[in-house]
Amino acid sequence: MINKRFCIANWKMNYSIIDSKEYIMIWNKLEKLNTNVKTIICPPFTGLNVVGDLLKDSSTELGAQNIFYKNKGAYTGEISSIMLKELECKWIIIGHSERRMIIGETNEVIHDKLSHVINEGLFPILCVGETLEDRENGKTEIIIKEQLEIAIGDIDLNASKYILIAYEPVWAIGTGLHADNEIINKIHLFIRNYFIEKGYNSNISIIYGGSVTDKNAFSLSNNPNIDGFLIGGASLDVNKFYSIYTNL
Numbered sequence: 001m002i003n004k005r006f007c008i009a010n011w012k013m014n015y016s017i018i019d020s021k022e023y024i025m026i027w028n029k030l031e032k033l034n035t036n037v038k039t040i041i042c043p044p045f046t047g048l049n050v051v052g053d054l055l056k057d058s059s060t061e062l063g064a065q066n067i068f069y070k071n072k073g074a075y076t077g078e079i080s081s082i083m084l085k086e087l088e089c090k091w092i093i094i095g096h097s098e099r100r101m102i103i104g105e106t107n108e109v110i111h112d113k114l115s116h117v118i119n120e121g122l123f124p125i126l127c128v129g130e131t132l133e134d135r136e137n138g139k140t141e142i143i144i145k146e147q148l149e150i151a152i153g154d155i156d157l158n159a160s161k162y163i164l165i166a167y168e169p170v171w172a173i174g175t176g177l178h179a180d181n182e183i184i185n186k187i188h189l190f191i192r193n194y195f196i197e198k199g200y201n202s203n204i205s206i207i208y209g210g211s212v213t214d215k216n217a218f219s220l221s222n223n224p225n226i227d228g229f230l231i232g233g234a235s236l237d238v239n240k241f242y243s244i245y246t247n248l
């Protein structure tokens with residue numbers, strides 16, 4: 001098991017370059033005593049350069065919210081691992097439910113991205129999770145298993161030092177309604193067992209995302225089955241993000 005927990009900010013489509021600078025300048029001044037926690041900030045593409053520069057001498061690492069599965073070529077609007085690595089971006093969010101549902105990303109495309117990220121020596125943050133309808137129909141585990149099964153396919157996950165799986169129930173994202181410890185335990189153990197059965201374990205961390213705030217982080221972070229958080233809304237406030245980090 002990786003002896004670290006993860007505190008990851010997903011800014012989504014928020015913050016201009018000026019806002020990003022202000023945020024990171026405050027962030028860098030805050031004391032990071034929780035050495036057991038790795039912090040990662042994922043700004044939109046336009047902010048990667050400035051955020052990466054400002055984080056250079058800090059313990060916080062840079063992540064991207066998306067990637068394409070080819071290195072270069074005629075792929076209008078896409079961004080490649082070469083470009084992201086040039087900015088010293090190490091972590092990539094893949095399969096976020098907003099990309100699945102709004103952009104129409106399929107499990108097959110997510111597989112290609114996961115494979116590419118690992119081949120390129122980047123670290124994936126693979127998001128899975130059920131909709132409210134799936135949950136009400138008792139299909140949570142079936143959906144998550146399918147998402148994992150297709151995304152992973154024949155990829156050798158041992159080729160990566162870190163594989164982060166973010167359990168993000170769609171009904172909890174941006175709704176203020178986080179999953180409780182009982183639900184999280186059940187699903188995180190389900191995901192953990194899925195990987196153990198496949199012969200993987202030591203490089204897999206299972207984090208939770210969905211309405212994590214400075215208010216609920218403490219009760220969730222006491223849960224030994226949670227290896228960290230992927231935080232959207234609350235990460236936009238630097239003090240809230242810091243408070244979540246200190247509580248982890």
Ligand code: PGA
Nearest residue numbers: 173174210211231232233
């Ligand atoms: P939220 O988003 O914290 O705003 O619910 C989490 C995510 O989408 O990663």
